[in-house]
Amino acid sequence: MSGFPPIDPPPRRSSLARHLSVLSAVASLAATAAVASTLELAVGDVVGDGWQARGITLALQLKETGLPSATVRVETLSLPAPVGDIQGIEARCPSLELGTTIVRCQSLALAGSGRLRRLPKLTGPVEYRRAGGGLRWQIATGGDTAESGGTLTLAGELKDADLRATIAAQELEIEPWVELMRDLLAGSDTASEEVSEAAGDSALTGRLTGELRIELPGDAPARASLEGRFEGLSGYNASGTRAVEALGLGFSGGWRDEGDAGLFEGQVAVATGEIYQEPVYADLGAFPAEIAFGGVVRDGSVLIESFGLTQAGVVEGSGRARLESNAGAGWALAEARVELTELTLPGAYQVLMQPFLADTDLGDLETLGSARGELTIVDGAIDTAALSLDEVFLDDRSGRLALYGLYGDLAWGEGASDEPLRLLWDGGYLYGFSFGSADLAFVRRNDGIALSEPVSIPVFDGALEVNVLELGGSNMNDASAAFDARLSPVDMRAVAHALDWPPLAGTLSGEIPRLSYRDGELTFGGEFRADMFDGQVTIRNFNVRDPFQDGARLRADVDLKQLDLRQVTEAFSFGLITGRLDGYVRELRMIDWAPVGFDARLFTSPENKGRRRISQRAVDNIANIGGGGGAAALSSGFLRFFEDFAYDRIELGCRLTLDLCEMTGIRPEGQGYLILKGRGLPRITVVGYAREVSWPTMVAQLEAILTSEGPVIE
Numbered sequence: 227m228s229g230f231p232p233i234d235p236p237p238r239r240s241s242l243a244r245h246l247s248v249l250s251a252v253a254s255l256a257a258t259a260a261v262a263s264t265l266e267l268a269v270g271d272v273v274g275d276g277w278q279a280r281g282i283t284l285a286l287q288l289k290e291t292g293l294p295s296a297t298v299r300v301e302t303l304s305l306p307a308p309v310g311d312i313q314g315i316e317a318r319c320p321s322l323e324l325g326t327t328i329v330r331c332q333s334l335a336l337a338g339s340g341r342l343r344r345l346p347k348l349t350g351p352v353e354y355r356r357a358g359g360g361l362r363w364q365i366a367t368g369g370d371t372a373e374s375g376g377t378l379t380l381a382g383e384l385k386d387a388d389l390r391a392t393i394a395a396q397e398l399e400i401e402p403w404v405e406l407m408r409d410l411l412a413g414s415d416t417a418s419e420e421v422s423e424a425a426g427d428s429a430l431t432g433r434l435t436g437e438l439r440i441e442l443p444g445d446a447p448a449r450a451s452l453e454g455r456f457e458g459l460s461g462y463n464a465s466g467t468r469a470v471e472a473l474g475l476g477f478s479g480g481w482r483d484e485g486d487a488g489l490f491e492g493q494v495a496v497a498t499g500e501i502y503q504e505p506v507y508a509d510l511g512a513f514p515a516e517i518a519f520g521g522v523v524r525d526g527s528v529l530i531e532s533f534g535l536t537q538a539g540v541v542e543g544s545g546r547a548r549l550e551s552n553a554g555a556g557w558a559l560a561e562a563r564v565e566l567t568e569l570t571l572p573g574a575y576q577v578l579m580q581p582f583l584a585d586t587d588l589g590d591l592e593t594l595g596s597a598r599g600e601l602t603i604v605d606g607a608i609d610t611a612a613l614s615l616d617e618v619f620l621d622d623r624s625g626r627l628a629l630y631g632l633y634g635d636l637a638w639g640e641g642a643s644d645e646p647l648r649l650l651w652d653g654g655y656l657y658g659f660s661f662g663s664a665d666l667a668f669v670r671r672n673d674g675i676a677l678s679e680p681v682s683i684p685v686f687d688g689a690l691e692v693n694v695l696e697l698g699g700s701n702m703n704d705a706s707a708a709f710d711a712r713l714s715p716v717d718m719r720a721v722a723h724a725l726d727w728p729p730l731a732g733t734l735s736g737e738i739p740r741l742s743y744r745d746g747e748l749t750f751g752g753e754f755r756a757d758m759f760d761g762q763v764t765i766r767n768f769n770v771r772d773p774f775q776d777g778a779r780l781r782a783d784v785d786l787k788q789l790d791l792r793q794v795t796e797a798f799s800f801g802l803i804t805g806r807l808d809g810y811v812r813e814l815r816m817i818d819w820a821p822v823g824f825d826a827r828l829f830t831s832p833e834n835k836g837r838r839r840i841s842q843r844a845v846d847n848i849a850n851i852g853g854g855g856g857a858a859a860l861s862s863g864f865l866r867f868f869e870d871f872a873y874d875r876i877e878l879g880c881r882l883t884l885d886l887c888e889m890t891g892i893r894p895e896g897q898g899y900l901i902l903k904g905r906g907l908p909r910i911t912v913v914g915y916a917r918e919v920s921w922p923t924m925v926a927q928l929e930a931i932l933t934s935e936g937p938v939i940e
Contacts, residue, residue, distance in 0.1 A: 263288050278304040286322070293321045296331070312410065314339035319352075329354040334365060344406045348380070360385035375399040376433060387444030394437045395454065404430045430461035432473070448483035452492075459499065473499030473510070491520035505581040513540050513573055526551035527560070539573035541566060547603075562603040569597040571618065586774040587626050594619040595632070602639070612637035620654075629654040636668070638675055638698075647675055658724030661685045666695070674698025674706065686724075688716035688733075694740065707743040710751075712736070718758065722797070730797040732790075734758050748773045759797075761789035761806070780816040785809075788831055800931060801844025802870065806834035821882060821921070827890075829877035838905070839870045845902065845912060847931050851924065852878065852889060852901050852914025874905035880919075887919045 269282035281301025288294045300315040315338050319331035330353035338345040350365030366379040376398035382391030436454015455476040462469035479492030497514045500507070508515075519533035528549040535543045547562035569578075571593040583589045595618030602610040618632040631652030637645065647668035654661060662684030668675040677695040694710035718730035740751025748770040756763045764785040771779040786809040795803045809828035816822060830838065878901050879890040891899035895913045902912035 278302075280304070293323055295320050296322045312338075312341055314342060327355065327357055329356070334363070336365065341409045342406070344402060344409055346375075346378070346402055346406075348378075350379075375402070376435075378403075382440075387442075389440070389442040391440045392437060393440075395434045398434045399431075400434050400456075400459075401429050401431045430459065430470075432459035432461075433457045436477075447485075448481075450481040451479070453478040462502075467504040469500075469502040471500040473501060475499075487522050487524040489520075489522050491518075493518045505584065506577070507581060508577050513577055514538050515540075528557070537573075537577070539570055540577050541570070541574055542568040559603060559606050561605070562601075564601045566597075566599040566601075569599065571595045571597070585776060587622065588620075588774075590623045592619075592621045592623060608639060610637065610639035615649075625658075627654070627656045631663075636675065638670065655724075658726075659685060659721075660724065661690070671696065685713065686716045686720040688714045688735070690714075705743065706745075709738065709741040711738045713738065713756075715757075718797075727797075730759075730793075732759055732793055736763075743773075746772050759789040759793045762787045763789075777818050778816075780814070780819070782811075782814045784811040784814060786828070788834070791830070795844060801847050802841040803839070803844050803876070805836065805838040806831035808832075823882050825879075825881045827877070827879040829892075830873075830875055838873050840873050840876075840902070841870045845871070845910060848876070848878070848901055849912050849914075850927060850931070852891070852899075852912070852916060871904060871908065871910050872906040873910070874903045876902050878914075880924075882921055885921045887921050887924055889914055889917055889919055 265286040265288065267284045267286070269284060272279045272282060279300050279302070281299075283299050283301075285297045285299075286294055287296070296319045298317045301313065303312045303315055304310070305312065316336075318335045318337065319333070320335075321332060323330040323332075330351070332351050333349050334352045336345070336348040346367050348365045348367060350363065352361070352363040352365070354361045361384040362382070364379065364381040367375070367377055377394075377396045378398050379394045379396075380391070381394070382389065434454060434456055436452070438450065438452045440448075440450045442448045455474070457474050459473035459475070460471050473496065475494060475496040477492065477494045480490065482489045493516070495514070495516045496510045498511050500509050500511070502508075515535070515537040517533065517535045519530055521528060521530040521532075523529075530547045530549075532546055533544065535541065543564055543566040545562060545564035548560045549557045550560045552558045574597070575591060575593040580589060580591075596616050597618065598614045598616075600610070600612045601608065613634075613636050615632050615634040615636075619628075619630055620632065621628040621630075629651050632650070634647075634649040635645070636647050636649065647670070649666045649668070650664070652663050664681060664683045666681055667678045669678045670676075674697050676697075677692065680691065680693050683690045683692060690711050690713055692709070692711045694708055696706075696708040698706040713734065713736050715733040715735045718732045718734050721727075721734050722730040734756060736754065736756035738750075738754060742749055742751060748768075750765070750768040754765040754768065756765075764787070766783045766785070768782045769780070786807060789807040791803045791805045791807050794807060795801060807828060808831040809826070811824050811826040814821065814824040875892055877892045880887040881890075882888075889899065891901040891914055892903060893900050898913045898915040899917075900911070901914050902910065904910040
């Protein structure tokens with residue numbers, strides 16, 4: 227919160243005036259003690275509300291000619307936390323005028339030691355009038371321009387119980403004052419951990435021009451006002467979680483004491499510079515911001531009765547909030563209500579959303595459109611959240627996902643109303659799978675929302691029949707989701723094109739059984755079955771940890787059943803093989819979507835008794851994968867006149883561990899393992915001799931095989 231801080235001013239102001247009677251006594255005593263060259267007086271302790279000065283001494287040095295000099299020392303000044311005790315404060319007056327009606331020092335100099343060692347020199351006139359009991363002062367730093375560090379002036383008047391004071395800064399270089407504040411906070415035994423951490427921050431630089439006025443009239447409410455500006459404000463903390471650069475901001479505020487409460491108001495406007503508060507970054511030159519607020523402080527609570535926020539091209543909003551003191555542990559947000567009347571994309575995405583989505587698939591989007599929202603907080607937790615979307619476009623720059631023409635009215639939380647929830651879009655894509663328009667209706671359930679009725683979403687030339695869609699949680703940390711659907715037949719050619727695969731024949735369909743996301747974990751509630759290549763692929767024990775972040779970890783088991791080998795080999799230009807293919811991938815483990823371990827085996831289905839043929843090209847490719855022999859004869863002799871061969875069985879296995887594949891086949895064969903067992907005449911056999919194959923090398927070989935010239939499927 228900017229503006230004058232809401233703290234209660236000391237009510238016992240008359241005690242300050244009574245302490246000043248010491249000056250009058252000193253003046254009278256000095257007039258009768260001309261015979262002494264030095265007069266020392268132990269004043270003792272002075273106590274006020276919330277503060278105490280102990281060990282006060284006054285030394286008066288009388289001269290044969292001219293005015294005497296004086297020094298006042300304070301052994302310990304005790305201030306409220308987080309400052310605490312300060313030792314070694316001294317005020318010196320080289321020429322003290324002691325009259326019967328006035329005590330005046332034309333050039334009082336304040337100095338300090340210890341935690342006050344960085345206190346800049348402050349000098350100026352101070353006078354006390356005995357008759358009226360009034361004290362006046364105007365002390366300032368020596369500089370008066372930005373080149374000299376600027377000026378800080380402390381001026382005021384105390385008369386009886388009436389105090390009026392001004393603190394003014396003109397082009398003041400703030401770095402030395404920040405260093406002074408660091409010393410004051412870091413040396414305090416009462417400073418909190420947060421204050422101690424702040425005290426260790428790197429220096430803050432910039433210039434301050436402004437004025438703080440304080441009025442404590444004896445017969446009227448106390449009041450204060452503040453107005454000024456910072457220019458070129460720059461700095462960062464030691465851990466790098468907070469930073470500002472070339473910040474320019476103006477501020478104003480006010481405070482009024484109403485006895486049992488304090489009223490405050492303030493405004494802050496930022497037009498230049500950059501700010502970073504992990505993880506949020508904002509270029510305020512591109513998105514200038516203004517905030518205005520007002521409220522009341524009463525009985526350990528701060529009520530912000532109203533606030534308004536405007537950030538050009540990003541957000542407009544208003545609201546109210548209440549903070550409660552936490553028994554010395556700082557302030558806690560008891561309740562708040564925020565109404566966002568306009569969220570403008572792409573600014574709102576860049577400033578408010580992208581920092582929190584940076585490590586997810588939503589972290590680099592092109593956006594357009596607008597939205598509105600409401601948020602209520604009770605006891606520091608979100609009670610209700612609502613969002614209305616108006617013609618929103620989201621498009622991932624990496625081509626992973628997109629939504630076009632998105633509209634919707636969504637709300638969740640215990641305090642949400644019973645208004646219907648809807649989400650509509652014109653189209654989009656997800657990891658290459660394009661989908662058409664949809665209209666989803668939701669109902670509230672527990673702490674989230676759920677699809678009220680099944681919906682069909684066009685996908686390529688098929689459809690995704692969604693039976694269950696549930697979303698819960700208020701943020702990414704406690705987000706949950708459940709999804710159950712069936713994919714009706716989709717042309718595999720469209721799927722292959724979307725995934726940048728070779729052309730595939732046939733269709734893809736299957737069940738997606740209760741896919742759920744909770745506590746950063748994505749799992750299937752059953753088996754995922756997909757019909758493809760005229761066979762079936764089944765995924766079991768599916769689990770992905772942190773799927774939307776870098777370093778996602780996947781575990782699964784995969785079974786292949788009765789895949790048509792002609793369709794498979796034609797699609798991937800491997801060389802023609804007929805028959806049926808079975809197989810499995812057990813204990814598949816992937817990190818960041820790259821395999822790091824599995825036990826895989828592919829073999830011709832023993833249940834298929836149909837015709838089994840294999841082309842010369844397919845034999846060569848199988849032999850190359852296994853580092854095998856037995857196929858070389860195909861390129862010479864009479865075997866080169868045969869386009870394909872009958873075979874009895876094919877089997878190849880790989881157990882991946884630490885980037886090495888331990889290879890196996892049908893059975894051991896001499897120094898190797900049998901991969902292809904021929905049948906009839908001419909009979910061929912392929913034996914693999916590479917027991918361990920580098921996984922990157924095998925992947926490169928497969929890529930070379932699949933990208934080499936082969937049959938073109940029209």
